[in-house]
Structure formats: C-alpha cells, structure tokens
Amino acid sequence: MATKRITGSEAVILSLLEEGVDTIFGYPGGAIMPVYDALYDYDKKVTHILTRHEQGAVHAAEGYAKVTGKAGVCFATSGPGATNLITGIADAMIDSIPLVCITGQVASPLLGTDAFQESDVVGISMPITKWNYQVTNAEEIPEAIAKAFYIAQSGRPGPVLLDISKDAQFQELEFEYKKCTKIRSYIPEQPVDPFKIKEAAELIDQAKKPLLLFGQGIIIAQAEDELKAFIEKTGIPAAWTLLGLSALPTDHPLNVGMLGMHGNYGPNVKTNEADLIIAVGMRFDDRVTGKVSSYAKKAKVVHLEVDPAEIDKIIKTDVAVLGNAKKSLAMLINNVKDNKHDDWVAEFRECDKVEREKVINKDVHPEKEGLTMGEAVRIASEKTQHNAILVTDVGQQQMIASRYFKFTQSKSNVTSGGLGTMGYAIPAALGAQLGAKDRTVCCFVGDGGFQMTLQELGTIVQNKLPVKIILLNNNFLGMVRQWQQLFFEKRYSFTELQNPDFITIGKGFGMAGHKVTKREELSDGIQKMIDHDGPYLLEVVVEKEDNVFPMVPTGASVSDIILEVK
Amino acid sequence: MKQEFIITIYSENHIGLLNRITINFTRRKINIESLTVSASAIKGVSKFTIVVNETADRVRKVVGQLEKVVDVLKAFYHTNDEMVFQEIALYKVQTDTLYDSDQVERMVRKAGARILEITREYTVIEKTGHKEETQELFDELNQFGVLQFIRSGRVAITRDPIERLSEFLKERDNLLSQID
Numbered sequence: 069m070a071t072k073r074i075t076g077s078e079a080v081i082l083s084l085l086e087e088g089v090d091t092i093f094g095y096p097g098g099a100i101m102p103v104y105d106a107l108y109d110y111d112k113k114v115t116h117i118l119t120r121h122e123q124g125a126v127h128a129a130e131g132y133a134k135v136t137g138k139a140g141v142c143f144a145t146s147g148p149g150a151t152n153l154i155t156g157i158a159d160a161m162i163d164s165i166p167l168v169c170i171t172g173q174v175a176s177p178l179l180g181t182d183a184f185q186e187s188d189v190v191g192i193s194m195p196i197t198k199w200n201y202q203v204t205n206a207e208e209i210p211e212a213i214a215k216a217f218y219i220a221q222s223g224r225p226g227p228v229l230l231d232i233s234k235d236a237q238f239q240e241l242e243f244e245y246k247k248c249t250k251i252r253s254y255i256p257e258q259p260v261d262p263f264k265i266k267e268a269a270e271l272i273d274q275a276k277k278p279l280l281l282f283g284q285g286i287i288i289a290q291a292e293d294e295l296k297a298f299i300e301k302t303g304i305p306a307a308w309t310l311l312g313l314s315a316l317p318t319d320h321p322l323n324v325g326m327l328g329m330h331g332n333y334g335p336n337v338k339t340n341e342a343d344l345i346i347a348v349g350m351r352f353d354d355r356v357t358g359k360v361s362s363y364a365k366k367a368k369v370v371h372l373e374v375d376p377a378e379i380d381k382i383i384k385t386d387v388a389v390l391g392n393a394k395k396s397l398a399m400l401i402n403n404v405k406d407n408k409h410d411d412w413v414a415e416f417r418e419c420d421k422v423e424r425e426k427v428i429n430k431d432v433h434p435e436k437e438g439l440t441m442g443e444a445v446r447i448a449s450e451k452t453q454h455n456a457i458l459v460t461d462v463g464q465q466q467m468i469a470s471r472y473f474k475f476t477q478s479k480s481n482v483t484s485g486g487l488g489t490m491g492y493a494i495p496a497a498l499g500a501q502l503g504a505k506d507r508t509v510c511c512f513v514g515d516g517g518f519q520m521t522l523q524e525l526g527t528i529v530q531n532k533l534p535v536k537i538i539l540l541n542n543n544f545l546g547m548v549r550q551w552q553q554l555f556f557e558k559r560y561s562f563t564e565l566q567n568p569d570f571i572t573i574g575k576g577f578g579m580a581g582h583k584v585t586k587r588e589e590l591s592d593g594i595q596k597m598i599d600h601d602g603p604y605l606l607e608v609v610v611e612k613e614d615n616v617f618p619m620v621p622t623g624a625s626v627s628d629i630i631l632e633v634k
Numbered sequence: 635m636k637q638e639f640i641i642t643i644y645s646e647n648h649i650g651l652l653n654r655i656t657i658n659f660t661r662r663k664i665n666i667e668s669l670t671v672s673a674s675a676i677k678g679v680s681k682f683t684i685v686v687n688e689t690a691d692r693v694r695k696v697v698g699q700l701e702k703v704v705d706v707l708k709a710f711y712h713t714n715d716e717m718v719f720q721e722i723a724l725y726k727v728q729t730d731t732l733y734d735s736d737q738v739e740r741m742v743r744k745a746g747a748r749i750l751e752i753t754r755e756y757t758v759i760e761k762t763g764h765k766e767e768t769q770e771l772f773d774e775l776n777q778f779g780v781l782q783f784i785r786s787g788r789v790a791i792t793r794d795p796i797e798r799l800s801e802f803l804k805e806r807d808n809l810l811s812q813i814d
Binding site for chain 1: 645646649650657661694698699701702704706707809810812813
C-alpha cells in the first residue's frame with residue numbers, strides 16, 4: 069500500500085476523516101496549534117466549531133454523540149484547555165457517551181518540568197475516561213486514534229482522551245491508516261448465552277405482574293424495534309429511566325412512564341408490587357431505586373446488560389443475561405410466549421389517573437395566575453408535533469421537561485443524567501443541532517444553568533444554528549430551593565438570584581428573543597420562537613416557588629413516593 | 635465481614651496502568667495492604683498481586699471494575715486459604731552482634747533464614763515467609779538492634795489444580811475470534 073510522508077498533526081486530521089468524522093468541537097491554544105494549522109487545509113471536509121470555552125466544546129460533542137450515536141470529537145490545548153474538558157468527560161463517563169477528546173501537550177522533552185501550560189491531563193482524566201493515552205511520537209498517531217474510536221464506540225461506550233505532545237505533532241511519519249477491530253485485553257460485549265435466555269424466558273412466561281425497566285442501553289444498542297416487539301408480544305408494561313427517554317414512543321400503550329425520584333407514580337409504586345423486574349440496559353441508579361433494601365422485594369430480577377460489572381452491583385439478579393440488548397432481546401422474543409397482562413397494565417393507568425388529578429393537570433393546565441414550567445413544556449412539545457429533540461439542563465426544568473415532553477422517535481433526549489451537570493444544556497443543544505440538522509432542537513434551561521455556559525450563545529449565532537432556547541426563569545436555583553423548603557425548613561441559603569436582563573444578553577450576542585410573563589402570551593410566544601428562522605431565546609417567567617412532584621424523598625422507598633405536600 | 639483477600643490481575647505492561655488500577659481502590663476508600671507487580675510467565679503480560687482487607691461483596695465489585703480497564707486481561711480474587719503465598723524480608727544487623735554471642739546465629743537457623751552478605755561492619759539476613767514470621771524474626775533480632783529492615787509485598791499462587799488463567803486465555807481467544 070502506498071504511503072506518504074506527512075506531519076503528525078496532518079495525520080491527526082486524516083485519521084479523523086478515516087473514522088468518518090464530520091464535526092469537531094474545539095478551542096485552539098499553544099500546544100495544539102500544529103493540529104489547528106493542519107485543520108486549516110481541510111475546512112471543506114470537516115466542520116470545526118469554535119466554542120467559547122472548552123467546557124462548551126465537550127458538552128457540544130456530547131450532544132452531537134447523543135443524537136447521532138457516533139463519537140463526539142473535541143480538541144483542546146494543554147493545561148487549562150485540557151482541564152476545562154474535565155467536567156464534560158466526567159459527564160460522558162457516567163452517562164456512557166462516546167467521546168474522543170484530543171488535547172495538545174507540551175513538547176515531550178518538557179514533560180514533568182512544570183512547563184508553560186503543562187498539566188498531567190492523562191493522570192487527571194484517568195478516573196473519568198474509558199481509556200486514555202499520551203502520544204509522544206508521530207508514528208503512534210494513526211494507531212492511537214483508531215484505538216480511541218474503537219474503544220469509545222464499542223461495548224458500553226465512553227469518553228477517551230488522547231494527549232499529543234507538540235513535538236509529535238510536528239514530526240513526520242509515513243501515514244497509513246488501519247481501523248481497530250479488536251484489542252486482546254478488551255472484550256466489548258459478551259455473546260448472549262442461550263441458556264440464560266431460556267431461564268429468563270421461563271420467568272417471563274410465569275410472571276403475573278412483570279414490569280420492564282429500560283434505559284439508554286436500548287438506544288446505544290439500537291434495540292428500539294426489539295424492545296417494542298418484545299413488550300407487544302408479552303404484553304408487559306415498560307417504564308423508562310431518564311436516559312431511556314425516547315427509546316419508545318411516549319404514547320405507546322405499554323409505555324407506563326418514567327422511573328425515579330421525579331418519575332411517574334405508577335412505575336414507582338408498582339415496582340414494589342411486581343413479581344418480575346426485567347431490567348434492560350439500565351444500571352439501577354440510586355435516583356431510580358430509592359431505598360435499595362426495600363426495592364422490588366416481591367420481584368425476581370432479570371437483568372439484560374452489556375457491562376458485566378453492572379450485574380449485582382446494586383440489585384441482586386436472579387438471571388443475568390450479558391451482551392448487547394439488541395441481540396438478547398431478539399433471542400428473548402423467540403423464546404417467550406404470546407401473552408397479555410391487561411389487568412396489570414390497567415393498574416398503572418389507575419395510578420396515572422391519580423397522578424393526573426393531583427399533579428399533572430395542575431402542572432400542564434394550571435388555573436392559578438403564575439405560569440408553570442409544565443405548561444411551557446407541554447405547549448412546546450405540542451407545537452413541534454412531539455418530533456423535536458429535547459435538550460435539558462439540570463434541575464427542576466429538567467425533571468418537568470422529562471415528565472411532560474413527548475417523543476415519537478428515538479435519540480431525541482439530550483440530558484445530563486448521572487453527573488447532573490448544570491450548564492450542560494446550551495452547549496449540548498448546539499452539538500445536537502449539528503448532529504441532527506433537519507430537526508427542531510428545544511433546549512430547556514433554568515436561570516441558574518443558563519448563566520453557567522451562556523457564552524455559547526455566541527457559538528450558536530456564529531454558526532447560524534437554529535436552536536430554540538426556552539429559559540424557564542423562576543429567579544431561583546429551583547431544585548435546591550425545593551429541597552430547602554421540604555427538608556431544610558425553608559432556610560433558603562444562597563439560592564435566590566439577582567438575574568440580568570436575559571433578552572438583552574441574547575441580543576448582545578445577536579440572538580432574537582422575547583420574554584413572556586403572562587399565560588395569554590405563552591402559546592403565541594412559543595409559536596413565534598418555532599417559526600423564527602434561526603436561533604431564538606424565549607424567556608418564560610414562571611412561578612418563583614413551584615415544586616416538582618411526584619417525589620421519592622432521598623432514602624425513601626419508591627412506593628413511598630409523595631404526590632403533594634399536605 | 636472484612637477479611638484478607640488476594641487480588642490477582644493480569645494486564646498489558648503499559649505506562650500508567652498501575653495508576654488506573656489503584657484509583658479503583660482509592661475511589662472506594664479501600665486500603666491496599668500490599669502490592670507486587672512483575673512480569674508474568676506470559677510474555678508482555680504483567681501480574682499484579684494486591685492484598686486488601688475488605689468484605690467479599692466489595693472485593694467482588696472492585697474486581698468487576700478492574701476487569702473493565704481496557705488494558706486488563708483478567709482479574710481474580712481469593713481468600714488466603716485458597717492460595718500459597720510468601721513475602722521476603724531483609725534485615726541488616728551489625729556483624730559484631732554475631733561475634734559477641736551465638737544468639738543471632740541460632741535465631742537465623744531456627745527461623746530458616748539465611749545470610750546473604752557479611753562485611754566487617756554489617757551482615758544482611760534474608761527470610762521468606764508470612765508477615766507474622768518475618769515480623770517475629772525482626773522482633774527477635776531487634777533485641778540486638780536491626781540497622782535496616784525491609785519487607786516485600788506478597789506473591790501468591792493458587793491452590794486450584796486448574797490454571798484458571800490459561801482457561802481464561804482460551805476462552806478470550808475464542809471470544810476475540812467471534813468479533814467481526
């Protein structure tokens with residue numbers, strides 16, 4: 069095979085092109101300048117998005133990865149550039165998002181000398197990357213990048229980081245690219261064991277009150293069709309985790325809603341009545357289980373999971389089926405009997421009725437004077453025909469939007485689940501928009517989170533990304549305030565904000581927008597935002613002290629979920 | 635209930651891997667009582683032997699996490715009963731103490747230790763054994779003053795008649811050949 073002599077930095081770009089990368093998020097600086105110089109010649113083949121902060125770049129890469137299923141790529145320089153990526157890398161690690169982060173490093177003779185902008189980013193990122201590696205020789209670049217993509221995207225995905233010294237970027241090499249397809253110390257997924265499938269099928273066929281819990285594993289494995297076919301064949305009600313949102317249409321008759329602390333009443337309460345829990349591609353997060361010692365005590369547990377370390381980590385399983393969810397569900401479908409559980413499903417619908425009366429109606433069709441987050445979410449979902457991508461920040465607006473936004477297609481939910489990273493939404497939304505150019509992106513953010521990464525409004529405007537930002541402003545760090553009200557005797561310690569004029573800030577960046585304070589302006593306001601050609605900032609001023617319910621208080625059992633404060 | 639476990643890890647010999655392994659213990663606030671790393675019988679594969687005092691459940695979980703590390707081939711854990719293990723200790727005493735009485739010599743004989751080096755000034759004694767045994771000899775010798783003392787980490791080998799690593803390697807090769 070013919071090879072040509074190029075620089076290490078050009079090899080970085082060519083390797084990314086070999087991996088099919090079309091978008092890079094990044095921020096240049098001293099130690100990564102050779103790579104940026106090489107990039108200058110490839111601007112027709114790959115889009116580079118200059119964010120306003122490296123944290124913006126990494127969250128944007130996460131948003132891109134979530135909606136495309138491909139690895140998000142970001143560039144940063146050494147030292148502060150690299151350390152600014154850390155929050156996003158940690159976020160991607162806990163939420164299993166494939167990322168390839170490439171950082172510049174000081175020239176290799178300077179390593180360990182406290183050189184200008186030197187930081188031990190390989191050491192710093194070790195606990196929060198699936199794999200990382202320092203390249204100090206240009207010859208290593210193609211192989212390291214091939215390995216990075218393979219590891220990031222296979223098995224349970226995750227972030228990887230390559231730290232490339234400046235001298236390696238300048239050095240020349242004979243470039244030849246070969247994709248990585250296996251690593252001898254790494255088994256990305258186990259083959260599905262047919263005996264385990266038989267055991268699981270037996271439990272499923274015998275169960276009177278089975279409940280399926282599914283998470284992001286369905287989306288990662290692209291097992292949406294298999295999930296749907298499985299529940300339709302068996303008649304088993306299915307509940308999603310926060311990251312499982314959109315893997316099944318919201319209005320599917322067997323979709324019984326969201327699990328967890330602010331999830332729906334039915335799936336939480338019924339978890340403790342079920343005689344069989346079938347968990348697929350989810351990891352029993354503490355926000356899902358509540359008090360573990362009283363979780364699903366009447367149920368046997370079947371766990372379909374790609375990561376062996378998740379088996380029996382939190383909840384003891386009766387049958388563990390290792391492997392890819394698409395393959396295991398497909399095998400399971402062929403081994404289970406046709407069934408119906410109409411009475412059992414009806415019990416969930418009874419719970420829905422209670423929840424609608426006590427919580428949902430007040431949230432999405434309020435009669436009080438002040439605006440609610442719930443009605444803004446409902447209208448935005450309706451006006452986008454439930455086809456939009458939902459991006460949320462962290463806090464009350466995240467929970468409300470996750471509860472009331474509806475989905476008709478998969479890969480439509482972008483949120484920071486495990487890490488709970490405030491400031492995630494605005495950069496993630498711009499990444500999501502780049503990953504799904506033809507879709508509407510509705511980004512919900514609170515007044516707290518907005519001010520953490522609002523500099524990325526500049527990136528959105530510069531790149532003409534038609535992101536629709538709905539700022540739900542209650543002038544509080546609402547979720548913390550809610551906890552202070554419920555568990556700290558209303559001692560509102562540092563949760564009230566003196567906010568800027570957000571619309572003026574948007575205008576300063578060149579972003580259109582307006583502010584809504586009354587109910588009669590809300591629907592038209594949202595319509596105006598959607599109709600606007602380009603990015604838009606809609607500020608909705610909501611009730612200052614509204615709470616998110618239902619709620620499973622920390623340390624309580626899922627069946628002790630509360631619907632209201634008496 | 636906490637007890638001593640021996641964790642054995644087979645891994646690639648890569649820079650930084652020691653850190654990647656130990657952070658799994660640090661994160662869970664598990665103290666490493668002893669750690670030994672060296673080349674294994676398989677070329678290019680390093681072997682870690684780590685001793686911790688923990689509950690079986692926590693050890694099982696941390697071993698699960700260790701196996702997720704990309705460069706780790708396989709990790710096992712065993713109780714002390716399931717393994718044959720040794721540590722090595724070196725003691726430096728003044729050579730005069732050997733001339734002054736025969737007590738030191740008797741201690742060395744009794745403990746099954748051996749003398750590695752004798753100079754006019756000092757004598758170096760070596761003993762292998764469990765920690766209690768090397769400690770006992772230290773306490774005895776120290777009546778005459780031990781100038782320097784060092785004890786290694788633990789090395790261990792299973793009592794299992796089957797070599798589990800080679801079984802695992804076969805299984806792994808089979809899995810790898812299935813990856814398209």
